[in-house]
Amino acid sequence: MAHIALYRAWRPQTFHDMVGQQHIVQTLQNAIREDRLSHAYLFSGPRGTGKTSAARLLAKAVNCERGPTPEPCNECEACKRIAAGSVVDVVEIDAASNRGVEEIRDIRDKVKYSPTEVRRKVYIIDEVHMLTTEAFNALLKTLEEPPAHVMFMLATTEPHRLPPTIISRCQRFEFRRVSLEEQAEWLQEICRKEGIAAEEAALVYIARLSDGGMRDALSLLDQISSFSDGKVTLQEAIDATGGLPAEQFSRLATAVRDSNASAVLQEIDEMMRAGKSADKCLEQLMHYFRDLLLAQLAPSASASAGRIASPAELKSMAQGFPRERLFAIIDVLNRYQAEMKYAAHPQTMFEIALLKLCAGESAADGGAAQGQTAAASLLSPAAGGADVQQLQRQVAAMERKLEELQRSGAALPAEGDAGGRSGGGSAVRGGGGWSGRGGSASGSSGAPKVARQRIKLDPFVASRSSPLTLQALGKWPQVLARVKEERVTVHAWLVDGEPVAYAEDTVLVAFRNSIHRETTEKPANKQVIEKVLSAALGHATQLATLLQKEWQEALADGSRAQADQPEELQLGIDGGGAPPGEPLVEEAYKLFGEDLVVIRDE
CATH class of the missing domain: 3.40.50.300 (P-loop containing nucleotide triphosphate hydrolases)
Known part of the structure; x- marks a missing residue:
């Protein structure tokens, strides 16, 4: 029997052949x-x-x-x-x-x-x-x-x-995935019966790539044995499948660990000259860092779950990475892998992802160190207490100004003004009813960013269970389908969001990922979504966005504010109950809902 078409030849003929x-x-x-x-x-x-x-x-x-x-x-x-x-x-x-x-x-x-x-x-x-x-x-x-x-x-x-x-x-x-040991043993048996000389390391590599599927393992063995003319070695298996050797992953990981951008670019250049695919390299690199994390958190499981390198190599390399940094690296690679699907130049995205890994942590560490130094200088006895007292006076003045603005109903100052916060951080106030993300750039070298319009969250928190909200949210699947027809790239970002409330002709969407939210907020993308929303709801409708953690904070603040209300006010808010002896009001609540009924004392 020829060793080609192994899957057809070794398809299970009896129940005994059902591996795993x-x-x-x-x-x-x-x-x-x-x-x-x-x-x-x-x-x-x-x-x-x-x-x-x-x-x-x-x-x-x-x-x-x-x-x-x-x-x-x-x-x-x-x-x-x-x-x-x-x-x-x-x-x-x-x-x-x-x-x-x-x-x-x-x-x-x-x-x-x-x-x-x-x-x-x-x-x-x-x-x-x-x-x-x-x-x-x-x-x-x-x-x-x-x-x-x-x-x-x-x-x-x-x-x-x-x-x-x-x-x-x-x-x-x-049906479960076949374990690495069972796959390697079965591949060894097939090679013995087919007369294929195969290295054990090559069969383990094939089993790792097949990800628990015997059909994929047999197809890979068939491909590699044909490529190598009946003799399967680890290097030939890597070359035939377009993979990267474990040594190259080690060099890349070392360059990232040492923030050596020059070495990273050199390794990427070698990959591209060898004809490797940028998206495939990024995917395998993400699996490699995942295996490093597994070697730290579950050393006993890394032997059977690792896909790229041997457990001993992974354990040695994992010692050079803090656990938090491995989580951050995997998160960055995963984000760029999703964006690479729509990129015109995948190699550029691959380079940017690795350069960000090289530069990101050192900048973060430097900023943290500066912050700690500044805090230490303010709180140290050598400061004499004068700086601390001046800072306290400034904070007290800002708080008074903020309270006056809230009492007068005026808009809060934009970020970067004297009375607001400067920088690009996010800001949420559930009780005060506003949510926003900073927009002004520090320094005069670049053009200032447009500040995101703040959202009053109080109306949305109050109407999250209203009939109008339920009606609007019920049409969200239709909105997603129509947006996908209009522009599939906008749909890819919008599906990360979840509509949470409807108020003042505006649908509020909470996003898990800030990148998805920011891309959705781009004027061209937002215009497509609002056009579809208006058509689905039958009137002009706007889109407002925030992060899910901001929405949860707003709900928590709303609950605390409600708990602080007097008992007689909570009766009208929570229970939907009417004053005793008012059957007409009770009937109105039943017919129209508590959000549409307003009680006035004449």
């Missing part, structure tokens, strides 16, 4: 022995873990001429023809290309007829999550009450996309 899924195999075999087979099975799990293979094996086991048997013989006419796909009673359907209701109706019409060639009719529907809603509805009745001679086997990588009514009518088996 012993718990599922034992359950199915026991069900066959005790004649307790279900009418429908749902096989879910990552790709390449044996879901469709298990369905074919089960179809052979129940229709084997020597059975039903826990192990198909693979020698009788039924087993051979089922394996070749020439039995009309065993139908395999790809739901990705046959997802309509007509295909399912055709199945529903044919299941009532008895099988003509084998014992039981078997329908294997692969990628079943791709079926349309109408197709699922057509399949539902058949799954609920199928004829005794029919079995359904559904396979999917995304079970969460199946309706609960479908899942509840199937026996579900969750």
